[in-house]
Amino acid sequence: MTAKRNTTGDPMLDLFYVAIGVAGMFALWALAKACDRV
């Protein structure tokens, strides 16, 4: 990544970090479903 950090002008970085957070929650939901099958 070549993005600059302390800037308000790079929405792709915001999107990147928000997407990781959202994906993390869905991954945890998948873990819950796996635990249900144990």
Add this chain to the structure above:
Amino acid sequence: MGDVPAGKVLRPAMTSIGVFQILVFFGLILAATKPVGLFMARVFQGERTFLHPILRPVEALVYRLCGVREDQEQTWMQYTASVLAFSLFAFLFPYALMRLQGLLPLNPQGFGAGQVSPDQSFNTAMSFMTNTNWQWYSGEAAMSYLVQMAALAVQNFVSAAAGAAVAVALIRGFARQETNLIGNFWVDHTRATLYVLLPLSLVAALILVSQGAIQNFAPYSAATTVEGATQTIAQGPVASQVAIKMLGTNGGGFFNANSSHPFESPTGFTNLLHMLLIFVLGAGLTYTFGHMVKDPRQGWALFWAMAVMFLIGTFVAYPMEQAGNPIMAKLGIERAPTESQSGGNMEGKETRFGISASALFATVTTDASCGAVNSMHDSYTPLGGLVPLFNMQTDEVIFGGVGAGLYGMLLYAIVGVFIAGLMVGRTPEYIGKKIQRKEVTMALVAILATAFLILVGSGLTVLIPFDSGSYWNPGGPAIANLNNAGPHGLSEVLYAYTSASENNGSAFAGITVNTPWYDLTLGLCMLLGRFTFIIPALAIAGSLASKKAVPTSAGTLPTHGPLFVGLLVGTVIVIGALTFFPVVSLSPIVEHFLMHEGVLF
């Protein structure tokens, strides 16, 4: 001490006043456990309390506004879905507030998005959503008052309430029979916030203000020092945030100096109050457990297992800090306490609190998943610093975070009775429930997941080479961010990933974590560390609730006596030691021996 001439050694290691302070603290926690635990049991069972005349209408209003049906209970999967949905919102909302703080009110210092970049917002949102409160920032130099209150202080309440809700759901798993319902997350969460966290924080905040903690919306003050320089003195709504950051075992300070800052903890009494607030709910929940499973002895057994480990940790950390650094003694510097000075290792400690109250605080804040600090752990002696590190690595089950300590300890109890069952060749039982493959598998998933995050996170950070000037770590390799070399440097990395994965939030310091690599990986450790414990705990709750209670027989292992307390303490310590001994032997332990050889880092 009046007859002792200045300079004369009073005690070789611990002082009587230091030991007295520790015992007074423990006595107060012991005294508070039953009344607080009983009150919480009544709250979570929906029974009437002295607060109901005022708060019951508010509770009913919350349910009406949110569309929650109080009488509708959930299966463990529905409960988990509610926890995750709530937590997703608790991540997104603070993230947005931080990034938009420049456009929002209550911002007299004019902080903007430039103070909180996307990776930093991600890290902080994860940190406060998971009850970690790891802080890459100085609150007074980065966050508007609105962010401090609406994002961070609110998260202090709701993340603690989520932990309490999960613990209560697991208790119901033990207490109920042949049902697939373990309670309603939204109801448990609302009750924890309304009846427990809000009233106690209000009282604590008023006490803090009475002692000199500040609570205002004023712009920062400028003062002229005696040397004639200008000093900026930060202001803000401090007391309200500090009260919940201790009670909710969050730990995120309003100021960078956290609980050593005189506006957060103005007196020795507030230092004691801070520590009591950290432990009081975790200790109380052990009694709540005993009460709800209709056998208070079971709760007391958990309490004493926690108490034994607390006392062991405290009475390792305190004498280590009081003994200080042997190299100082070789240089002729007095390190024993005398009438005129405290002796020992005072580096990084607040002189108002001294060595015993600092070592006690460091132990308490890492026994629980609080992470507030009143001294700098990086400056502790190697073995003094090992105590907080090991407390966290054993999953902070010593009273622990609000709810998290109890559900963590119950998972260890399941593993403990499983091991005992293997030894005597019987199907293990705990609180009248057969412990079978599902419960043991889930407990081990939780315990191993956090260990995996700590060890893999630290290992990757030590090994991955980043180019100088790269986005992820502009300074080059991630170990270039360390202030110390050798085993002490390894301790700094290990402490950071331990603190994040175990949702503690205290920093060993001595390491610059304010880069995208650390912000991202530590943020992920917080997320996964929190929920890889919560999800298996809820799965166990669902499994246990569906089982029939087994009557006690001659072959049942009693789980309310000293034998079980010893088994539980042994299980926690042995699992922690087996998992982490290799890495701590390369960090604090080898540093200890090198220090005695005259080598410092």
